[in-house]
Amino acid sequence: MLPARMNGGSAPTPWSNVLRWLADLIQPSTRPTDAVSPPLVVSVRRLGAKFALALQLDQVEAVGIDMIHSAVNELLSMHVLPQAACLSVAGREEGGFAEDVVAGVARACRAHDLPITVQLATVSADEQVGITVSGIALESPPLVPQPGDVVLALRGTGPVDGDSMFLGAFAAEHGIPIERSLDNGDSVGRTLTAARASHASVMHRPIRDRWPFRAIAIDEGSLLERVRSSLPAGLDVEFDLSTLRPPAPFEEWFPGARRMDAANACAVGHDFVLFVRAADARRFESLFAAWNEPAARLGIVVAQAKTSH
Numbered sequence: 001m002l003p004a005r006m007n008g009g010s011a012p013t014p015w016s017n018v019l020r021w022l023a024d025l026i027q028p029s030t031r032p033t034d035a036v037s038p039p040l041v042v043s044v045r046r047l048g049a050k051f052a053l054a055l056q057l058d059q060v061e062a063v064g065i066d067m068i069h070s071a072v073n074e075l076l077s078m079h080v081l082p083q084a085a086c087l088s089v090a091g092r093e094e095g096g097f098a099e100d101v102v103a104g105v106a107r108a109c110r111a112h113d114l115p116i117t118v119q120l121a122t123v124s125a126d127e128q129v130g131i132t133v134s135g136i137a138l139e140s141p142p143l144v145p146q147p148g149d150v151v152l153a154l155r156g157t158g159p160v161d162g163d164s165m166f167l168g169a170f171a172a173e174h175g176i177p178i179e180r181s182l183d184n185g186d187s188v189g190r191t192l193t194a195a196r197a198s199h200a201s202v203m204h205r206p207i208r209d210r211w212p213f214r215a216i217a218i219d220e221g222s223l224l225e226r227v228r229s230s231l232p233a234g235l236d237v238e239f240d241l242s243t244l245r246p247p248a249p250f251e252e253w254f255p256g257a258r259r260m261d262a263a264n265a266c267a268v269g270h271d272f273v274l275f276v277r278a279a280d281a282r283r284f285e286s287l288f289a290a291w292n293e294p295a296a297r298l299g300i301v302v303a304q305a306k307t308s309h
Helices: 015-029 051-056 060-076 098-112 161-173 190-192 200-210 223-229 248-253 256-266 278-290
Strands: 041-046 081-091 116-122 126-136 151-155 214-217 235-239 270-276 294-304
Touching: 041 060, 051 060, 051 190, 060 081, 060 098, 060 126, 060 200, 060 214, 060 270, 081 098, 081 200, 098 116, 098 126, 151 278, 161 190, 161 256, 200 235, 223 235, 223 256, 223 270, 223 294, 270 278, 270 294
Parallel strands: 081 116
Antiparallel strands: 041 126, 081 126, 151 270, 151 294, 214 270, 235 294
């Protein structure tokens, strides 16, 4: 049975019960950790910028899901298939938020069938939660971007930290309360704290079958800047911003005149970018569409324009 806080009750949860609850929650769908190969690549995550708003709205479980999914996406961008997770928690004896974050972490691990180990400590001050996801790198063909390569962008189901901050600031600037209902039935605040998805399903085959690609997992910051900064010297991207679709409830906040400003400030709903050869672009797009994760053609790699002095 879930602790009272997890089960909708108001009574504080003794922290000593949380580890047993976590073990009960994840045990049915995970493999024993001693069956996992020693990790070669790890991705570490701690509470991010979404957390303060999520705590205010009592949506903290989504932050735990985000921690796993952002770590998984980073590994995927390095041609790594995730294998295991390790959760470190320092919590108070009663109350606090840590068990809610743990709930999200546990559910995300179950969804990915990731075995998990837990390091637990009791503290009297602030709570802390961290997650490490590990995996084995597969030898994939290296892809160094070159002119003519296609840039594809996958959308997330929830905003990255940078998007959440950007859209939250926009709402505050225009007097839009976080309680306002949107057309999809959610509120502004719930949409800003919605959990992201991982792209493990669509990226498993390209990694396993050694399809050539280069990828960037975006957690915060400018989509355009991140793409450009990953290119070798002398190359740029000719962007087609008409392909960008902001998170559905916020499309009206990105009119054409502001689209470039928005793209320079955040990820505009896209959290995973791939460089692929032009000849392979259709193969990737067909795969993503088959998994209901259609990719936007964000642009084409071009030679950097020479400037005269």
